[in-house]
Amino acid sequence: MxxxxxxxVPGVQKLSPYIPGKPISELERELGIDNIIKLASNENPLGPSPLAMQAIEQEMSELALYPDGNGFALKKALAKKHGVSMDCITLGNGSNDVLVLLAEAYLTPxxxxxxxxxxxxxxxxxIQAVGAQHQMIPATPWDAEQPLxxxxxxxxxxxNDQTRLIFVANPNNPTGSFLSKTQLHDFIKQVPADVIVVLDEAYLEYSPLEERVDGTEWLKEFDNLVITRTxxxxYGLAGFRVGYCLSNPDxxxxxxxxxxxxNVNSLALAAATAALNDEAFLQRSMAVNAAGMRMLExxxxxxxxxYVPSRGNFLLVDFxxxxxxxxxxxxELGVITRPVANYGLPNCLRITIGTEAEMQRLVQVMQQVCG
Ligand SMILES: Cc1ncc(COP(=O)(O)O)c(C=O)c1O
Known part of the structure; x- marks a missing residue:
């Protein structure tokens, strides 16, 4: 055969597939229990933004038509929010899509x-899918000011001369660790102009405003900076798959x-455009996250x-x-968390912050299992 x-292609042969968390329904079937809570995939426990839900309903009747391939309405809203021109924006099927596009566009073997x-x-x-070399740099140790x-x-x-991209997530997943504004700015300043810094801000919204390190303010200063967002x-739209990046227009x-x-479907475009302006939902998501984080800590x-102090919607706990x-x-007690042995952290679990009721149940289960 x-x-x-x-x-x-050689890069693909060496890959191990990404292992996503199992859906609740599958685990309930496997374990023969119901009422499972999922604190495993850093999703929003409040569900989608209500404004996004309304927008989806309105868009449904247009489903026979292709989506707007340029995503005009969403790009316009994003341009206004970030104070950039629309030609600085690339939309993706999740920010994952944008990360892959960057690798495809800029890396070769x-x-x-x-x-x-x-x-x-x-x-x-x-990186490996396009056959390029991947350089993993050891993380800071547990006893560092910002562990892992x-x-x-x-x-x-x-x-070196062959480097084209550097990926930095702030806050980082799966550890939740974060970099200060000064650290990050000093770093980008020292990166050569022909190396693109991909600053992944998937969890940015969970930082309190006064402590938030928002890289978009440096886009004018650094032509080689790309910011990815989701x-x-x-915004509670993980199932829809919408993300984007901001960069210089070239x-x-x-x-x-x-x-x-x-690459972004019409319901997702409508939902994201509406969610972007749903300030009340965003505030609620941040407040629920902050309260749940305090309970878990x-x-x-x-x-x-x-645990690693986190600015995301999850906590890395060392058992x-x-x-x-x-x-x-x-x-078995009905709480799904995320093992991270595949990241090289076999003693840790990454636990997503849920609603108050979910966190109460989590804490009870943790006390039962570890107390
Ligand atoms: C750091 C980081 N970046 C990007 C993503 C991709 O998110 P999405 O493709 O859903 O936008 C994730 C998802 O978990 C993430 O943790």
Missing amino acids: TDFKKMA EHNAIYSQYSFAVYPIA GCDLPAMLAAI FSKA IANVLNRIRQPF AACEQLGLR ARDAMPIYQHML
Whole structure:
């Protein structure tokens, strides 16, 4: 029989597929229980923005038509929000799509891209899929001021003539660690002009306004800066798959050449445009997250579990022993969390912040399993 795996391009042959969290319905079937709560995929526990829901209903009657391939209404709203021109924006089927477009547009097997240990699993997948070299830089240690985060000086030192992209997530997933404005600005200043810094701000909205490090303010200063954002987290639209990046117009022009013409569907465009203006929903999402984060931090402290201080909608908790049996026990008690052994963190679980009721149940389950 033909070896179709061997026929694949070399970068793809070496890949391990991304392992997504299982849907609730599948786990309920497998375990024979119901009423499971899912705190595993950094989704918004409040559901989608109500304004997005209304917009979807209105858009339904147009489903026989192709979406607006240029995403005019969404780009216009984004341009206004960020104070950029529309030609700086590239829309994606989730920000994941934009990350892949960047790799496809700028990397070849002669090039390399740099990212940190314990950062989003899609970076190495996107880099390797195009056959480029991936350079994983060890993260900061547990006892660093910002544990398990990007070691920016080491990432700078790794740049060579073949480097085209550097991925930095702020806040970072799966650790939740974050970089200060000064750290990040000093770093970007030192990156050569022909190396593109991809600053992934998927979780930006969860930082309190006064502490928020918003890279969009540096877009005019650095031509080589690309900011990626998503509607999957604070806006509650993970199932719709909408994200975007902001960059100088030349980079956006390149990405738009390889983007599938209709990569964002019409319902998603309508939902995202409406959600962007749903300030009340965003405030509620942030408040629920902050309260839930305090509950989980308090539970960890009471149980003597260390964690990485997080500015995301999740917390990385260290159980100081193999976390898989703990994950399994919590699952049997109806709470899904995310093991991160595949990231090289076998003793940790990443726990997404849920509603107050979900967090109460989580804390009870943690006390039962670890107390
Ligand atoms: C750091 C980071 N970047 C990007 C993404 C991709 O999100 P999406 O493709 O849903 O926009 C995620 C999703 O979990 C993430 O954690």
